[in-house]
Amino acid sequence: MSVRVVARIRPTLGKELEKDTIVRAEASEDGKPMNIVRIPNPRNEAEEFSFAFNGVYDQSTSQEELFTNEVSPHLKALFQGLDVTIFAYGVTGTGKTHTMRGGLKLSERGVIPRLLSGIYRRGRKVVKDSGGETSVSVSLSYYEIYNDKVFDLLESPDKRLPAGLPLREKDGKTIVVGLSERECNDLKDFEGLYIEANNNRSTAGTKLNAQSSRSHAILMVKVIQTTGDESRISTASAIDLAGSEDNRRTENGKERMVESASINKSLFVLSQCIDAISRGDKRVPYRESKMTRILSLGQNSGITIMVLNLAPLRSYHLDTLSSLNVSSRAKRIEVREIENEVVFKQHPKSMSSLSGSTINRQPLRPLANAHNTNIAPAAATTKAGDKPMKAFSVYSDRTKPTKPATTVTRTNSKRLSDGARPSRTARPALSSRAPAPELSTAKIEEMVERKVSEILASRAAQTAPAPIPAAVSDEVQRRLDALERKIEESNGAAEDARNEGLRFLLMAKQHKEHGQDSSALKMYEMALPYFPGQVKLERKIEALRARIRAKKEEEQHHLMAQKHQSLPTSGHLATRPIQQLPTPAPSFEAVSEAPASKKRKMKVRPDNDDDDFSGSIVADEDSYDDDDNLSHKPLKVRKSKAPKPFVFTFGDEAAALTPRKRFILDAVNSRDIGQIKGLNGIGAKKARDLLEFLDLQAEEEGGRIESLGQLVGVPGMGGKTVERMYEGVAVGV
Numbered sequence: 001m002s003v004r005v006v007a008r009i010r011p012t013l014g015k016e017l018e019k020d021t022i023v024r025a026e027a028s029e030d031g032k033p034m035n036i037v038r039i040p041n042p043r044n045e046a047e048e049f050s051f052a053f054n055g056v057y058d059q060s061t062s063q064e065e066l067f068t069n070e071v072s073p074h075l076k077a078l079f080q081g082l083d084v085t086i087f088a089y090g091v092t093g094t095g096k097t098h099t100m101r102g103g104l105k106l107s108e109r110g111v112i113p114r115l116l117s118g119i120y121r122r123g124r125k126v127v128k129d130s131g132g133e134t135s136v137s138v139s140l141s142y143y144e145i146y147n148d149k150v151f152d153l154l155e156s157p158d159k160r161l162p163a164g165l166p167l168r169e170k171d172g173k174t175i176v177v178g179l180s181e182r183e184c185n186d187l188k189d190f191e192g193l194y195i196e197a198n199n200n201r202s203t204a205g206t207k208l209n210a211q212s213s214r215s216h217a218i219l220m221v222k223v224i225q226t227t228g229d230e231s232r233i234s235t236a237s238a239i240d241l242a243g244s245e246d247n248r249r250t251e252n253g254k255e256r257m258v259e260s261a262s263i264n265k266s267l268f269v270l271s272q273c274i275d276a277i278s279r280g281d282k283r284v285p286y287r288e289s290k291m292t293r294i295l296s297l298g299q300n301s302g303i304t305i306m307v308l309n310l311a312p313l314r315s316y317h318l319d320t321l322s323s324l325n326v327s328s329r330a331k332r333i334e335v336r337e338i339e340n341e342v343v344f345k346q347h348p349k350s351m352s353s354l355s356g357s358t359i360n361r362q363p364l365r366p367l368a369n370a371h372n373t374n375i376a377p378a379a380a381t382t383k384a385g386d387k388p389m390k391a392f393s394v395y396s397d398r399t400k401p402t403k404p405a406t407t408v409t410r411t412n413s414k415r416l417s418d419g420a421r422p423s424r425t426a427r428p429a430l431s432s433r434a435p436a437p438e439l440s441t442a443k444i445e446e447m448v449e450r451k452v453s454e455i456l457a458s459r460a461a462q463t464a465p466a467p468i469p470a471a472v473s474d475e476v477q478r479r480l481d482a483l484e485r486k487i488e489e490s491n492g493a494a495e496d497a498r499n500e501g502l503r504f505l506l507m508a509k510q511h512k513e514h515g516q517d518s519s520a521l522k523m524y525e526m527a528l529p530y531f532p533g534q535v536k537l538e539r540k541i542e543a544l545r546a547r548i549r550a551k552k553e554e555e556q557h558h559l560m561a562q563k564h565q566s567l568p569t570s571g572h573l574a575t576r577p578i579q580q581l582p583t584p585a586p587s588f589e590a591v592s593e594a595p596a597s598k599k600r601k602m603k604v605r606p607d608n609d610d611d612d613f614s615g616s617i618v619a620d621e622d623s624y625d626d627d628d629n630l631s632h633k634p635l636k637v638r639k640s641k642a643p644k645p646f647v648f649t650f651g652d653e654a655a656a657l658t659p660r661k662r663f664i665l666d667a668v669n670s671r672d673i674g675q676i677k678g679l680n681g682i683g684a685k686k687a688r689d690l691l692e693f694l695d696l697q698a699e700e701e702g703g704r705i706e707s708l709g710q711l712v713g714v715p716g717m718g719g720k721t722v723e724r725m726y727e728g729v730a731v732g733v
C-alpha cells in the first residue's frame with residue numbers, strides 16, 4: 001500500500017484577506033470527494049498547476065471530519081497488529097500543530113487526542129468482545145528532535161543531556177536509546193501527560209507563527225493486547241514536523257535562525273529521501289538527519305498517512321508549490337502492510353487495564369523502547385545474510401500480498417539468543433534471564449574491543465550493527481553502554497562544531513543584509529574552517545572581497561570627481577579635511593552605511609551570491625552526495641529586493657558621545673555580564689550572545705563597540721533593542 005497523502009488547506013486567519021487566497025480544492029469528478037489542489041503558476045498567473053492527492057480538505061474542514069475520514073478507519077488495522085504512522089508536513093504556520101494537537105475545546109481537538117480516545121474506546125470493545133480474556137494496555141513515548149538532537153519530552157528538561165539521546169539501528173529500524181515509556185490507562189491519564197510533555201516542547205514566536213514549533217515532535221502510542229500467553233503489540237506514531245521557513249520572510253534572530261537552519265536541513269533531507277525512493281535509487285539519504293533516520297520512510301511497515309498542511313495565501317506561493325511537489329512524490333512510496341507478530345508471554349498476567357483492574361505488566365522486553373519496533377521475523381524464516389527489510393519500497397504497480405498474521409511462540413531464552421541486546425531501560429529482570437557465564441576481565445576487554453570495532457565499522461558502512469553475542473553479562477552490558485555514549489558524545493562534539501560554523505554563516509548573512517560587507521567577510525572567513533573545501537563559501541568570500549575592493553575604488557573615484565568639480569568653481573583646493581573622507585570599512589562598520597545602490601550591486605555582484613542561500617543557510621553548506629536531487633527546490637522567482645534600509649535613530653554618531661550613549665557603550669565594553677544584563681531589555685541570553693560576539697571580534701579589532709550604530713549591527717541586537725537600552729538609561733547619567 002502506498003503512503004496515503006492528503007492535503008489540508010487551512011482557513012485565512014486574523015488579518016489575512018480572502019482576496020489573497022490562491023489555493024483551491026476541487027474534485028476531479030463531479031460528486032466525488034475532493035482530491036485536487038489547484039494553484040496558479042507564479043510565473044504566469046493565467047496558468048494553473050494541479051496536484052492530485054488521495055484526499056483534499058478545504059478551509060471548511062473540521063477537526064472531526066479530518067479524523068473520521070483519515071485516521072479513524074485505521075484503528076481497526078492497528079488492533080489487528082499493523083503499525084500506523086500519521087505525520088503532518090508543511091511550511092511554518094500552515095496548521096500542522098493545529099491538525100495534530102489542535103485546541104483545548106472538544107471540537108478543536110486534533111488527531112492525537114482523538115486517536116487516543118479512539119484507541120481507548122476500541123480497546124474497551126476488544127476486552128468486552130473477548131469476554132475479558134483479552135486485556136489491552138497502552139503506553140506512550142514522546143520525544144522531540146530539536147537542532148538535530150533527540151530529547152525525551154516525558155522527562156523534565158533539566159534532565160536533558162546536551163547531546164540528546166543516541167539513536168541506534170536495529171533490525172533495519174532506528175531506535176532511540178534510553179527513551180522513557182509511560183503506561184497510560186485512560187484518556188485522563190493521557191491528557192495530563194500530554195499537556196505536561198507539550199510544555200517541554202521547544203516552541204517560540206516567529207514572524208510567521210506566534211507559536212511556532214521549533215522541533216519535530218514524535219508521539220508513539222504502543223498498544224499491547226494480551227490473550228493468555230500471547231501478546232500482540234502495535235504502535236501508532238503521530239508526528240508533528242516543524243515547518244520549513246523562508247528566512248527572508250521570518251526576520252528570525254540568531255537563535256531562531258540556527259533552529260531554522262536545522263529544521264530546513266532535516267526537511268530538505270526528507271524531500272531528498274522521498275525523491276530517492278520515488279526514483280528507485282539504491283541509496284536513500286536517511287542518515288543525513290536524525291528526523292529522516294527516525295521517520296525513515298523505509299523502516300515502519302503498516303499504514304502511513306501524510307497530511308500536507310497548506311496555507312491558502314499568495315504570500316506562501318513558492319513554499320506551497322515546493323511542499324506540493326514533495327508531497328505528490330511521496331504518494332509513490334509504497335509501504336509494506338505487515339501485521340506485527342504475536343509473541344508468547346512467559347508468565348501470563350492480567351493486564352485488563354482498560355476494563356479497570358490493576359495492571360500487572362510483564363517485564364519490558366528488549367525492544368520495548370524501540371521506535372516502531374515490531375517483533376523480528378522468526379529466525380526460521382530469515383535466511384542468513386538477508387538484509388533487514390525496508391518497509392517503504394520503491395513504488396510499483398504490483399500490489400503486494402498482505403502477509404497473514406502468524407503466531408509465534410517463543411520463550412525468553414529464545415528471545416535472548418536471537419541477537420537482541422536488551423536496552424538499558426528495557427532489560428528483563430535478572431531472575432528471568434539465563435545465568436551469565438563468568439567472564440574474565442581480559443575476556444570482557446576483548447568483547448568490548450570487538451563490539452566497539454563493530455559499531456565503528458557499521459557506522460562507516462552505514463549499515464545496522466552486527467548482532468552482539470547473546471549472553472553478555474551485566475558488566476559487559478554496562479561497559480558497552482558507556483562506550484556507546486562516548487561515541488555519541490564525540491559525534492555531538494562534531495555537531496557542535498558544525499553549529500558553530502553555521503552561527504558564523506548566519507552572522508555573515510545578517511551583516512550582509514545590513515550592507516556591512518567587511519564584517520560579513522570576516523564572518524565568512526571565520527566560518528570557512530568549519531566547512532573546509534566548501535567551494536560555494538570560498539566563492540562567496542572572493543565575491544565579497546571583490547565587492548569591497550570595488551566599493552573602495554568607487555568611493556575614491558567619487559572623491560576625485562568631487563575634488564575635480566570643486567576646483568573650477570571655487571578656485572581653491574578642496575577644503576574637506578582628510579579625516580572626513582570615507583574610511584575603508586573596518587570589521588565593525590557604521591550601521592548607518594547606506595545600502596549599495598541596485599545599479600552598483602549589479603556591477604559588483606556577478607554571482608548574485610545572496611540569493612544562493614534561498615532561505616536556508618545550510619542548503620549551501622551541505623555538500624550532499626546526491627546534489628542532483630535538487631529538483632524539489634522551490635521555484636525561484638527572484639524578487640529584486642533591495643536590502644532593507646537601516647534607520648538609525650540615535651542621533652549623529654559623529655557628534656561627541658552623550659553621557660547616555662557612553663554609559664551603554666561602557667557597560668558593553670566592560671564585558672561584564674552583570675553590567676550588560678543591567679541594561680534595559682537585555683536578558684542573560686542576549687548578554688551572552690553579545691559577549692560571544694565581542695570575543696569573536698577581539699582577535700583583530702580589540703572587540704570594542706564604538707558607537708550605538710555598531711551595537712545595532714551586532715547579531716541579535718537590532719534597532720529596537722538598542723533603543724530600549726537607550727531609553728532605559730536615566731537622563732543625566
Ligand SMILES: Nc1ncnc2c1ncn2[C@@H]1O[C@H](COP(=O)(O)OP(=O)(O)OP(=O)(O)O)[C@@H](O)[C@H]1O
Pocket residue numbers: 009010011013090091092093094095096097098099209211212213214241242243244309
Ligand atoms: N484548520 C484550521 N482552522 C483554524 N485555525 C487554524 C487551522 N489551521 C491552523 N490554524 C491556526 O493557524 C495558526 C498556525 O497554525 P499551527 O501553529 O498549527 O502551524 P504549524 O504548521 O504547526 O506551524 P509551525 O511549523 O511554525 O509550528 C494557529 O493559530 C492555528 O490555530
